[in-house]
Amino acid sequence: xxxxxxxxxxxxxxxxxxxxxxxxxxxxxxxxxxxxxxxxxxxxxxxxxxxxxxxxxxxxxxxxxxxxxxxxxxxxxxxxxxxxxxxxxxxxxxxxxxxxxxxxxxxxxxxxxxxxxxxxxxxxxxxxxxxxxxxxxxxxxxxxxxxxxxxxxxxxxxxxxxxxxxxxxxxxxxxxxxxxxxxxxxxxxxxxxxxxxxxxxxxxxxxxxxxxxxxxxxxxxxxxxxxxxxxxxxxxxxxxxxxxxxxxxxxxxxxxxxxxxxxxxxxxxxxxxxxxxxxxxxxxxxxxxxxxxxxxxxxxxxxxxxxxxxxxxxxxxxxxxxx
Amino acid sequence: xxxxxxxxxxxxxxxxxxxxxxxxxxxxxxxxxxxxxxxxxxxxxxxxxxxxxxxxxxxxxxxxxxxxxxxxxxxxxxxxxxxxxxxxxxxxxxxxxxxxxxxxxxxxxxxxxxxxxxxxxxxxxxxxxxxxxxxxxxxxxxxxxxxxxxxxxxxxxxxxxxxxxxxxxxxxxxxxxxxxxxxxxxxxxxxxxxxxxxxxxxxxxxxxxxxxxxxxxxxxxxxxxxxxxxxxxxxxxxxxxxxxxxxxxxxxxxxxxxxxxxxxxxxxxxxxxxxxxxxxxxxxxxxxxxxxxxxxxxxxxxxxxxxxxxxxxxxxxxxxxxxxxxxxxxxxxxxxxxxxxxxxxxxxxxxxxxxxxxxxxxxxxxxxx
Amino acid sequence: xxxxxxxxxxxxxxxxxxxxxxxxxxxxxxxxxxxxxxxxxxxxxxxxxxxxxxxxxxxxxxxxxxxxxxxxxxxxxxxxxxxxxxxxxxxxxxxxxxxxxxxxxxxxxxxxxxxxxxxxxxxxxxxxxxxxxxxxxxxxxxxxxxxxxxxxxxxxxxxxxxxxxxxxxxxxxxxxxxxxxxxxxxxxxxxxxxxxxxxxxxxxxxxxxxxxxxxxxxxxxxxxxxxxxxxxxxxxxxxxxxxxxxxxxxxxxxxxxxxxxxxxxxxxxxxxxxxxxxxxxxxxxxxxxxxxx
Numbered sequence: 001x002x003x004x005x006x007x008x009x010x011x012x013x014x015x016x017x018x019x020x021x022x023x024x025x026x027x028x029x030x031x032x033x034x035x036x037x038x039x040x041x042x043x044x045x046x047x048x049x050x051x052x053x054x055x056x057x058x059x060x061x062x063x064x065x066x067x068x069x070x071x072x073x074x075x076x077x078x079x080x081x082x083x084x085x086x087x088x089x090x091x092x093x094x095x096x097x098x099x100x101x102x103x104x105x106x107x108x109x110x111x112x113x114x115x116x117x118x119x120x121x122x123x124x125x126x127x128x129x130x131x132x133x134x135x136x137x138x139x140x141x142x143x144x145x146x147x148x149x150x151x152x153x154x155x156x157x158x159x160x161x162x163x164x165x166x167x168x169x170x171x172x173x174x175x176x177x178x179x180x181x182x183x184x185x186x187x188x189x190x191x192x193x194x195x196x197x198x199x200x201x202x203x204x205x206x207x208x209x210x211x212x213x214x215x216x217x218x219x220x221x222x223x224x225x226x227x228x229x230x231x232x233x234x235x236x237x238x239x240x241x242x243x244x245x246x247x248x249x250x251x252x253x254x255x256x257x258x259x260x261x262x263x264x265x266x267x268x269x270x271x272x273x274x275x276x277x278x279x280x281x282x283x284x285x286x287x288x289x290x291x292x293x294x295x296x297x298x299x300x301x302x303x304x305x306x307x308x309x310x311x312x313x314x315x316x317x318x319x320x321x322x323x
Numbered sequence: 324x325x326x327x328x329x330x331x332x333x334x335x336x337x338x339x340x341x342x343x344x345x346x347x348x349x350x351x352x353x354x355x356x357x358x359x360x361x362x363x364x365x366x367x368x369x370x371x372x373x374x375x376x377x378x379x380x381x382x383x384x385x386x387x388x389x390x391x392x393x394x395x396x397x398x399x400x401x402x403x404x405x406x407x408x409x410x411x412x413x414x415x416x417x418x419x420x421x422x423x424x425x426x427x428x429x430x431x432x433x434x435x436x437x438x439x440x441x442x443x444x445x446x447x448x449x450x451x452x453x454x455x456x457x458x459x460x461x462x463x464x465x466x467x468x469x470x471x472x473x474x475x476x477x478x479x480x481x482x483x484x485x486x487x488x489x490x491x492x493x494x495x496x497x498x499x500x501x502x503x504x505x506x507x508x509x510x511x512x513x514x515x516x517x518x519x520x521x522x523x524x525x526x527x528x529x530x531x532x533x534x535x536x537x538x539x540x541x542x543x544x545x546x547x548x549x550x551x552x553x554x555x556x557x558x559x560x561x562x563x564x565x566x567x568x569x570x571x572x573x574x575x576x577x578x579x580x581x582x583x584x585x586x587x588x589x590x591x592x593x594x595x596x597x598x599x600x601x602x603x604x605x606x607x608x609x610x611x612x613x614x615x616x617x618x619x620x621x622x623x624x625x626x627x628x629x630x631x632x633x634x635x636x637x638x639x640x641x642x643x644x645x646x647x648x649x650x651x652x653x654x655x656x657x658x659x660x661x662x663x664x665x666x667x668x669x670x671x672x673x674x675x676x677x678x679x680x681x682x683x684x685x686x687x688x689x690x691x692x
Numbered sequence: 693x694x695x696x697x698x699x700x701x702x703x704x705x706x707x708x709x710x711x712x713x714x715x716x717x718x719x720x721x722x723x724x725x726x727x728x729x730x731x732x733x734x735x736x737x738x739x740x741x742x743x744x745x746x747x748x749x750x751x752x753x754x755x756x757x758x759x760x761x762x763x764x765x766x767x768x769x770x771x772x773x774x775x776x777x778x779x780x781x782x783x784x785x786x787x788x789x790x791x792x793x794x795x796x797x798x799x800x801x802x803x804x805x806x807x808x809x810x811x812x813x814x815x816x817x818x819x820x821x822x823x824x825x826x827x828x829x830x831x832x833x834x835x836x837x838x839x840x841x842x843x844x845x846x847x848x849x850x851x852x853x854x855x856x857x858x859x860x861x862x863x864x865x866x867x868x869x870x871x872x873x874x875x876x877x878x879x880x881x882x883x884x885x886x887x888x889x890x891x892x893x894x895x896x897x898x899x900x901x902x903x904x905x906x907x908x909x910x911x912x913x914x915x916x917x918x919x920x921x922x923x924x925x926x927x928x929x930x931x932x933x934x935x936x937x938x939x940x941x942x943x944x945x946x947x948x949x950x951x952x953x954x955x956x957x958x959x960x961x962x963x964x965x966x967x968x969x970x971x972x973x974x975x976x977x978x979x980x981x982x983x984x985x
Contacts, residue, residue, distance in 0.1 A: 016339045019378045024809070025393040026374070027889050032809040035802035039795045039819065039864055040811075046857055047822050050830035050837070067836070114726055117719040131723075133968055135730050140963035142918035142935040145956045152740075152949055153733055158751045160736045193733065196726070198978060205975040205983045226715075243982045250824035257920045261939065278828045283925055288832055295829040306824045310817050316982060374880050394883040395892075401884050407877040411899045420895075424886035472885065 051299065057292040064286035072289070079293035089294070092272045095184055099255070099273060103188045104248040110192070111199025112241055116233070118200075119207045120225070132204065139197040147261030150190035154178070180270040183263045187271055191258055195251070199244035206240030207233065239316045246309040253302040274298050326350040326508035327476050332370055332380030340366050341533035343380070348476075348508040353498075355511045357519040357556065358529030364512040365404065367533060368478045371510065372401050385475055395424075400469035401478035404485070406461045408453040414440075414464050415449040421472035439467045442501070459490035470503050477509040484515060498522055516557045520545065528553045551685040554608045554678055560642050560653050563614065565607040566682070569597065578607055578677075584648030585627070585672075593677045596688045604682035613676030614654040616643065616668040626669045634662040645670060741765070741954035748949040764954040768941075774955065777937040780848065781959075784933060785916035787852045792859035792912045793867075793905065800867025801893070805876065816868060820980070823861035830857065831925060838926065845926045851933070854922045859912040862977075866911075869981030870904030871897070907973030914963045934959050 057072070058079050066072035083089050114135070122128050138146070153160045154177035165171045177186045210233070218228045256275040259265055265272035265280060272280075275298055282291025327348040334341040340363045348354040356364050369375045371382055373394035382390045389397055400421070408417050415436060416423075422432040440446040443463040448456050453464065462482060469477060483491045495518060498504065513519055519526045520541040528544065530536040530552055537549035548554035554562050565585065570577040576589045576597065587607075589597070597605070617626060629645040629652070641656040645668065654670065662668065679688040736755075740748050741764055743757045769775045799819070802810035834854060838845040874897055882892035923933040938955060941948040967974060975983055 012335075012339055013333070013342050015333045015379045016335045016342075019333075019335065024806070025376050025391070026883060027806070029809060031889075032802040032806035033811075035798040036810045036815065039799040039860055040815070042795060042856055042860060043819065043822050046834065046853065047825070047830060050833035053833035054829050110726070113719065114723055117723045121716050121720050122723075131727065133971070134727065136967060136971070137734060137960070137964055138730060140914065140918075140967055141956070141960060142920050142938075144920045144924075144935045144938045145959070148939050148952055149733055149737055149956070152947075152952075153736060158749070158753055160732075160753045160755070163753045164732070164755070193730065201971075201975050202979045202983050205979070209984050240979070240983055243979050247978075247980070254824075254826045254828075256826075256828060257924075260921075260924075275826050275828050279831070279921075282828070282832045283835075291832060295826075295832075298826050299829050302824065302826055306821050309824075310821060313980070313982075314813070314817065320982070372884055374883070394880070395886050395888050399884060401881075403877050403881060405875070405877055407875070407881040409878060409881075409896050411896075420882065420887075421885040424882075424891070468881075468885065 054292040054295050054299075057288050058296045060289050062288040062292070064288070067286075067288055075289070079289050080297070083290065083293045083297060088269060088272070088277065089274065091269065092274045092277055095271060096252075096273050098184060099188060099191075100249070100252055102185075103191050103255075104252040105245075107192050107196050108199040108241065108244050108248055111196045111201075111244065112203045112237075114196070115200045115204035115207060116229070119204060120229070132201070135200060136197040138194050141194065143194075143257035144261060146190055146194045147258050150186070150193070151262050154186055178263060178267065180267050183267065184271040187258050187262055190262060191255070194258075195248065198247060199241070202244045202247075203237060203240055206237050210236055239319075242312060243316070246313065250302070250306060250309065253298065253305070326352075326385060327371070327510070328381075328383040329367075329371065330381040330383065332367075332377040332382065334363075334366055334370055334375060334377050339532055341370065341377075344533040344535065345380075346527055346535060346538060348510060350508055351505055353504065353509045353511060353522055353524045355513060355519040355523035355526045356529055357513060357516060357523075357526055359556070360514050362529050362531065363533040364514075364529055365480055367529075368401060368480050368510065368512055371476065372399050372478055373397050398472075398475040399478060400472040400474040400476075402462075402465045402469055402480055402482050404481045406453075406465040408461060408464055408468075410453055412452070413449065414445060414451055414453065414456065414460075417453065417464050418449075418467040418471050420468060435471050436467075439471045442470070443467050443497075459486050459494065462486060462490075462494065470501070473503075475507055477504060477507055477511075479509065479511045481513055482511070483518065484513065495521055516559070520557070528556055547687065548608075548678060549687050551606060551608065551680045554680075558610055560611050560655075562678070563609045563611065563652050565609060565650070567605050567607045569600075569603055569605055578605070580607075580650055582648060582650045584650045585652075587672060587674050587677070588625075589674060589677070591675065593674055593679060596679045600681075600688055602682055605688070606680040606682055606685060608678035608680060609652075609672070610676055611642065611653045611655040613673040614652055615671050615673075616645075616654060616656055616660070616662070617671040618669070626671055629668055629670045631662045631664055631666045631668055633664065636661065643668075737953045737956065740949050741957050743950045745943070745946070745948055745950055748953075749946060761950070764950050765958065768951045768955045768958075773932065774934075774937055777932045777934040778959065780927075780931050781917055781933040781935070784848055784851045784855070784931075785913050787848070788855040788859060788916045789909050789912040791852065792856060792863040793909050795856075795860055796863025796865075796908070797867045797905070799864045800869075801871050801897075803864075803868040804871030805879075816865065819861050820865045821861075823858050823865075827857060827921060831922070835925065846928065846930045848931055850926050851919075851923060851931070854926065855916045855919060859915055862915070862980075863908050863912055866908045866977050866981055867901070867905070869976075870901045870908070873904070874900040903973060904976075907970055907977050910966045910970050911974060911977040914966065917963060 059074055059076060060072045061075045061079075062072040118128055118131060122131070141149075154162075156162060156174045156176045156178065159177070161177075162171070162174045165175070176182060214232055214236075215228065218232055223231070253275065255273060256279050259271060259273055259276045260279065263271045265276050274294060278291050278294035278298060281287045281294065329344060329346050331343045331345050332341060333339070333343055344367060346354070356367065358364050366375065370377050373389070373392060377390065380390070381388055384397065384399070409420065412420070418436045418439060419432055422435060427435075436449075437446065440449055443466060445456075445460055445463045445467065448460055448464075453461055456464070466482065483494045486494065499522070511522060523541055525538060525540055526544050527538045528536045537544060537553045544553060545557050548557065551564065555564070566581045568579045568581060570579050574588070576594050578587045578589055579585070627647060629647045631643060632646050632651065633644040634656075635642045636658070638658060640658050641660065641662070643654045643656050643662055645652050645654055647670070652670070656662070680686060681688060739755070739757050742760050742762060743754075744759060744761050747754060747758055799810070803816045807813065835845060838850045843849050878896050878900070879892055882896045883889070887895055918935060919933070920935040924936050927933065928936060934955070938952055938959075941951040941955065
């Protein structure tokens with residue numbers, strides 16, 4: 001007879017109702033706390049303290065002199081009002097939307113397509129490995145090299161890309177890659193070149209680790225390859241693809257170095273992202289109060305998004321027996 | 324004095340798992356805890372070993388209270404259901420681990436590891452990794468690691484349940500012959516009643532919340548189960564459970580099944596068991612070996628007509644599920660006979676094998692009340 | 693009616709399968725195009741590294757060097773500071789990796805083995821979330837914080853500590869994942885053998901997570917090696933990482949593309965080598981432990 005494991009609370013014996021957490025015998029109670037304490041303290045110092053500092057100054061009219069002389073005064077939320085009301089910020093939000101859609105999102109989609117194409121249609125293991133390594137090399141480059149390289153390649157007058165396109169007869173005259181309206185696209189191209197490998201790698205490995213038994217069953221049933229892809233592969237890779245999305249999305253909110261190196265937000269602020277403005281105002285122009293307001297706004301937006309992502313990830317980890 | 328004493332230990336997480344469990348194991352005794360999976364057997368071992376702390380109760384080893392002692396300070400050896408061998412170390416190093424922990428001199432360590440390996444017939448595998456040996460050899464290695472430790476208490480958690488039948492039998496025999504196990508207190512946990520009956524000096528049958536339904540030697544448990552649960556747990560195929568009504572008339576004491584298909588005249592022991600029992604209803608338990616299909620009736624034997632429902636030939640005997648009117652009975656048959664579904668058979672019931680239990684509490688009726 | 697439906701389904705399947713065969717070439721073509729898109733810049737980078745400064749700046753760029761100039765790879769080190777930059781990057785990345793891994797292993801172990809006592813799932817996720825937050829929020833305050841320390845911002849130590857912002861959460865999280873992979877029963881068996889927790893950790897747990905640990909170390913190292921934003925702001929005089937040196941190869945108003953590319957290629961060698969050797973473990977780390985490589 002199977003034991004009854006769920007019983008009503010009233011049924012519980014006395015010792016159980018008044019029991020406290022029993023003392024662990026293996027290590028003292030303070031040991032795990034100490035083990036976790038060191039990193040937590042470090043993060044409090046290097047992440048939480050600066051964030052609180054930023055929040056404080058976002059409510060003040062701090063500039064560079066003010067900061068050194070200690071002369072800055074409380075101005076309430078007017079920094080936020082300035083930022084939220086400025087056209088510059090609103091434009092940068094549009095740029096961010098463009099980057100998220102055609103940068104982050106499209107990168108994951110392209111990476112997924114490439115990974116599945118590579119796995120399903122390329123049968124030689126050696127070729128797969130070579131292609132994989134080739135496609136991943138850009139990911140190993142620092143943003144400064146990526147930025148410099150693409151600025152070099154996209155130079156309108158004597159850049160390699162324009163020359164190659166001319167030679168191939170695809171264009172009649174040079175494309176002005178760094179003109180307003182195009183420069184953000186150039187950044188997105190460079191960023192995609194840099195980062196498509198991440199979703200690609202993740203989805204490819206996810207596909208490799210799917211159990212072959214499922215596919216054998218499908219083959220016996222005579223399902224078409226397309227059906228197998230839609231009904232089996234994609235649903236089973238859902239979580240893996242979601243993780244790739246999460247990684248690219250959170251990176252997108254941190255994204256600033258390529259903008260800085262390739263266009264400096266220009267021309268005429270046409271390729272500015274919110275993070276770049278915070279960087280520019282705070283670091284280059286030392287309008288600390290305003291930069292802090294930008295930073296805190298970005299912080300809040302990303303906090304909401306990160307919380308949602310982590311909640312999803314918690315579910316994934318639990319389903320896979322981790323957390 | 325008992326070597327291992329467990330005094331009213333309690334343990335619970337989201338719900339109580341072990342509720343006031345007590346038992347004692349003498350030095351040299353092989354104590355088997357028998358129970359279905361998930362009942363708290365492994366938890367019991369983990370409490371004794373110190374891997375878990377009891378919420379209440381005491382654990383005494385060799386007369387001293389070790390409830391608050393961490394596992395690495397107790398002299399306890401334990402095998403895990405999953406073997407828990409160190410995958411990165413050789414079989415030799417796995418076995419040597421307790422000796423290295425105690426910083427034994429190299430030559431003495433070497434000798435003891437080799438002796439144990441010899442005993443368990445894994446001496447030729449000492450250089451291999453656990454991943455490179457078979458399941459039975461893994462279990463021997465795990466066993467070697469506990470034997471070499473020279474502990475005061477052995478805890479064996481389902482050590483042979485996951486092996487195939489042949490190796491299981493071989494290792495079971497080996498447990499009988501391992502002298503080391505006979506010198507200390509051993510607690511052996513299993514869900515297999517045959518293992519329990521074969522190995523145990525004493526057996527404790529564990530029920531819900533770690534309650535011991537009955538503790539006794541194998542013979543006792545099998546022949547005089549304290550309640551229906553114990554009776555059901557011991558024996559394969561499972562005992563026939565027949566809810567019945569008691570009827571007295573001029574001819575004597577009768578047992579009628581609730582369905583009315585089976586009427587048995589009680590005598591001897593079973594009659595005595597009902598002495599002082601005032602209820603009309605009773606639960607009767609009858610092991611399949613006391614129900615047999617019979618061709619010709621011997622003198623005084625009462626025969627019943629039944630129809631074969633399922634027949635399983637098992638080589639050394641056969642198992643027949645027969646329908647007696649609306650009642651289903653399991654019977655043990657001779658190996659040379661074969662039966663077809665739907666076949667009409669005559670069945671003889673041996674009332675001497677009858678166990679009677681209280682209709683409400685399901686406790687065995689002994690007649691001494 | 694039934695019959696007709698059956699026939700249609702069968703025909704439909706055949707058609708999809710036929711169409712699928714063509715779609716396959718479409719996908720393969722896309723893969724091919726993407727390979728060209730990926731390789732072309734790498735190719736151009738490589739050949740530029742072999743060109744002379746004049747050729748690299750021609751009005752009409754050449755796709756094959758007119759004259760090979762392998763001396764570029766030595767020439768970039770004519771200025772000793774360029775070599776020092778590689779050393780600085782190496783020192784910073786290695787020290788930061790060691791620190792991240794040490795602190796991360798402590799916490800990761802605690803989270804894996806004593807989840808409740810260590811603060812639970814939520815604390816682990818909070819630590820991870822630190823990796824995802826935008827660093828711009830901390831740049832300014834950290835700059836002034838380090839400016840007030842005796843060693844200042846322009847030092848190895850400032851970057852070694854700053855890079856903990858992204859590497860410590862990663863290391864903690866991944867070490868937790870790897871410690872969880874090592875079965876707890878093996879550790880318990882060691883306790884019963886008489887090993888104290890500390891000795892048991894070094895005897896059985898650590899050897900089992902070493903492969904995971906190496907991959908975490910490599911990942912952290914690459915992230916620190918390639919960091920640009922913090923380095924660009926914090927250091928530049930006494931200490932220079934190679935990432936901030938690359939955009940500075942100029943001669944007068946002329947950019948020395950050939951030197952930039954040669955230097956980049958050299959800097960690319962360590963991470964790419966690491967990736968090729970450890971790519972199976974890396975995927976586990978890059979996906980935060982969700983995808984088993």
